[in-house]
Amino acid sequence: MYELASDSWGEEEISAIQGVIDSGRYTMGEKVSEFELAFASKFGSRHCLMVSSGSMANLVSIAALFYKSDQPLQKGDEVIVPAISWATSFYPLQQYGLSLKFVDVDLETLNIDISKLEEALTPKTRMVMAVSILGNPAELTRLRTFCNKHGLILFEDNCESMGARLDGKYTGTFGDIGTFSTFFSHHISTMEGGLIITDADELFHLMKSIRAHGWSRDLPDDTSIYNKSDDDFFEAYRFILPGYNARPLEFSGAIGLQQLKKLDDLVDIRRKNADLFVELFADDERFIIQKENGSSSWFSFTLILNPDIKTDRKQCLAHLRDEDIQFRIITGGCFPRHDVIKYFDYEIVDNLDNANVAHDRGFFVGNHPKNIEKELTNLHSILDRVVS
Ligand SMILES: Cc1ncc(COP(=O)(O)O)c(C=O)c1O
Secondary structure (H helix, E strand, O other): OOOOOOOOOOHHHHHEEEEHHHHOOOEEOOHHHHHHHHHHHOOOOOOOEOOOOOOHHHHHHHHHHHOOOOOOOOOOOOEEEEEOOHHHHHHHHHHHEEEEEEOOEOOOOOOOHHHHHHHHHHOOOOEEEEOHHHHHOOHHHHHHHHHHHHHHEEEEEOOOOOOEEEEEEEEOOOOOOEEEEEOOOOOOOOOOOOEEOOOHHHHHHHHHHHHOEEEOOOOOOOOOOOOOOOOHHHHOOOOOOOOEEEEEEEEHHHHHHHHHHHHHHHHHHHHHHHHHHHHHHHHOEEEEEEEOOOOOOEEEEEEEOOOOOOOHHHHHHHHHOOEEEEOOOHHHHHHHHOOOHOOOOOEEEEHHHHEEEEHHHHHEOOOOOOHHHHHHHHHHHHHHOOOO
């Protein structure tokens, strides 16, 4: 069986879990704080907040942008988004009443086609959501320049690309906010978990409150987001923002600390697997594989059947299924083609031709934090046989 994902845990993670059990503190505590500090330091960010998933990282972050004091986001504001990303990149935007402008992707990198940004821009545009798909850095330097030029917020959903780099910087660190996921299949795993990084003190404090019921309890005394009173009784349950409960468990912090130490090695193994994948498929005109931009952390391997060839994707996938090879549509495909789009306020910029090709002709197979030479060679020989 060539699976989509496998775990990267060893003895260290099991001991970390046992350590939490021994401590008797299961809810968010010291280990989560330690992990947040280590994560912020690894990515050179002033602040890091851990939450219960990458999806909650996006939701808590978008919420915070509505409550910041200087030019908060408002209902009806427009956000430029790529046509391909995970559903929960988009949901918080819909839930907070933002209007989405879907821009096509580049067929090779699978990231937003930046030549269409100007066309997507209107006087109502307030933010760009940058997503580096499946480990491959989006054009983040140029997106940052575009946002600076037009006074826009750059929000980086980096949930698929921990450890990737562009122009000497980690993805996730180009934006005003960067979000990460530590779900099972991701570069490091706490099974469920998410992280947010930002350099902005105010956003960080807003997120801290929004993460835990919108209360004031987790904030430092000198925060700018509210004035603490000296009534301890009232302060213990003082609600200042409409928030959620997005707290991670203490286990997640303890495991994350161990996993983070392994991140570089885990990404190196993925990159070695990618070298072989590229060698096997890159010069073959039957397939369009993801073209690396900067240094990808290779979440998985995408293949798009060249629209000029005859082979039907359905047939091709049937062969893979017969051979016990798992696959999925590329990050959910072209998002506006999903039923849920009827609830969105959105527009399509020009056309989504490439996202549609990826949707109709593409799929991905897994990359793993272990050597998969045998699986990749077998995949290649099957596809070589069945794709004409
Ligand atoms: C781009 C992107 N954003 C957000 C998420 C959500 O992360 P989680 O599964 O941790 O909620 C994912 C999940 O893989 C993702 O791919």
